Amino acid sequence: MSRNFFISIIGLIVLLGAFSTLSFFEEQFSRAVHALTSPLWKGQSALAGKVGDILSAVESKHSLRKENTRLLDEMNRLKAEMLSLALLKKENDELRGHLGVERREQDVTLAFVLVRPNRSPYDTLLIDKGEEDGLKIGSLVSAPGGVAIGTVTSVSRQTAKVVLFSSPGEKSVVEIGASTLRVDATGQGGGNFEAKLPRGIEVHKGDLVSLIRGKRIILGVVEAIQAKPADSFQILLFKLPVNIYELEWVEIEKTPLLD
Amino acid sequence: MNSNGWRLKKRRFSISHDGFLPVAFRVAASMTILASVLFFPWWVGVALGVLATAYFQKFYEVAALAFLFDVLYGAKVELLYGFQFVFAAGAIALLIVSEWVKGYLRWY
Numbered sequence: 001m002s003r004n005f006f007i008s009i010i011g012l013i014v015l016l017g018a019f020s021t022l023s024f025f026e027e028q029f030s031r032a033v034h035a036l037t038s039p040l041w042k043g044q045s046a047l048a049g050k051v052g053d054i055l056s057a058v059e060s061k062h063s064l065r066k067e068n069t070r071l072l073d074e075m076n077r078l079k080a081e082m083l084s085l086a087l088l089k090k091e092n093d094e095l096r097g098h099l100g101v102e103r104r105e106q107d108v109t110l111a112f113v114l115v116r117p118n119r120s121p122y123d124t125l126l127i128d129k130g131e132e133d134g135l136k137i138g139s140l141v142s143a144p145g146g147v148a149i150g151t152v153t154s155v156s157r158q159t160a161k162v163v164l165f166s167s168p169g170e171k172s173v174v175e176i177g178a179s180t181l182r183v184d185a186t187g188q189g190g191g192n193f194e195a196k197l198p199r200g201i202e203v204h205k206g207d208l209v210s211l212i213r214g215k216r217i218i219l220g221v222v223e224a225i226q227a228k229p230a231d232s233f234q235i236l237l238f239k240l241p242v243n244i245y246e247l248e249w250v251e252i253e254k255t256p257l258l259d
Numbered sequence: 260m261n262s263n264g265w266r267l268k269k270r271r272f273s274i275s276h277d278g279f280l281p282v283a284f285r286v287a288a289s290m291t292i293l294a295s296v297l298f299f300p301w302w303v304g305v306a307l308g309v310l311a312t313a314y315f316q317k318f319y320e321v322a323a324l325a326f327l328f329d330v331l332y333g334a335k336v337e338l339l340y341g342f343q344f345v346f347a348a349g350a351i352a353l354l355i356v357s358e359w360v361k362g363y364l365r366w367y
Contacts, residue, residue, distance in 0.1 A: 005317060005358060008317070008319060009351060009354065009355060012319070012322050012351050013351060016326070016344055016347055016348065016351070019326075019344065020342060020343065020344055026330070026343075029330060030330050033327065033330050033331060034331070037297060037331065040297060040298075041297075044298060115331075115332070118300050118301075119299075119300060119301060119332055120301050120328070120331075120332035120333070121301055122332060122333060122334040123334075124332050124333075124334050126331070126332070153334065153335075161332075161334075163334045167334050168336075169336055169337040169338050170334075170337070171337070
């Protein structure tokens with residue numbers, strides 16, 4: 001290996017170190033790059049939509065009829081669920097009224113997902129709202145339906161980067177099921193989480209997992225419990241109840257919530 | 260030397276000397292990897308980057324493209340004390356390893 005090659009490598013390492021430690025340069029460079037690339041992603045989404053429309057015209061009648069039936073069934077099921085949710089909301093509001101607790105309405109904005117998590121192994125999203133739309137670092141991001149999925153970690157003028165709670169290594173404080181014990185859930189990537197609980201705590205498959213960020217927010221449902229007889233802990237595996245690879249729209253609360 | 264005794268200078272990057280095609284091929288490879296970083300899943304870019312680094316001599320472009328990838332999609336990794344540029348560091352390591360290995364291979 002030549003001397004010039006070594007000098008080039010050292011130069012690259014120094015540049016990388018400078019960008020890692022001097023966050024100002026990294027932020028400015030990131031803003032410039034996002035400003036250049038967001039029109040390309042918007043164009044890609046528009047093109048994908050047009051191609052999808054053209055291809056759907058050649059789909060067979062049988063498959064369209066089948067899809068229609070499936071969607072009608074799904075819609076009826078969701079209508080029924082919405083009725084029970086409306087009832088629960090009403091009860092919740094009445095209880096809050098009795099206890100004198102006011103409901104804080106969050107200012108929510110809807111954003112289109114430009115880049116989905118399959119583009120990187122980090123479980124990150126890029127959305128088409130930024131500083132101009134009032135977004136701030138730390139704002140909570142939810143999938144339509146109110147399931148929390150992540151927080152805004154960097155904001156450019158017209159775009160923002162969202163790191164999902166399921167990003168590998170990301171830790172979140174959660175409560176599981178009826179237990180009031182708070183534990184750390186660690187992201188495993190791909191919308192999956194792992195949480196360790198002492199063996200004595202009763203947990204079941206299907207228990208709701210709630211994120212604690214100033215208020216309780218649904219994060220997922222327990223899918224599996226691993227517990228070896230010799231271990232003093234049980235490992236809970238759960239995942240986000242939304243398909244993060246097919247997300248098209250997300251809701252962002254403009255006021256960042258405190259942990 | 261020409262007939263008058265003057266030493267003839269070799270031109271850099273002339274089509275007859277270096278060939279336009281190898282340079283054009285390298286630029287096309289870099290553009291392809293850039294397109295895969297922007298529009299395709301991450302493993303497509305990684306596969307193309309590894310192949311290009313193995314094929315071309317001192318393919319520094321892979322480090323620049325990996326850095327771009329980290330700026331676009333990267334998240335701070337808690338295990339690495341909040342270091343965000345994992346792919347860029349990996350690309351630099353790949354460059355070093357590939358040049359070292361090429362030194363021992365007869366094909367290069």
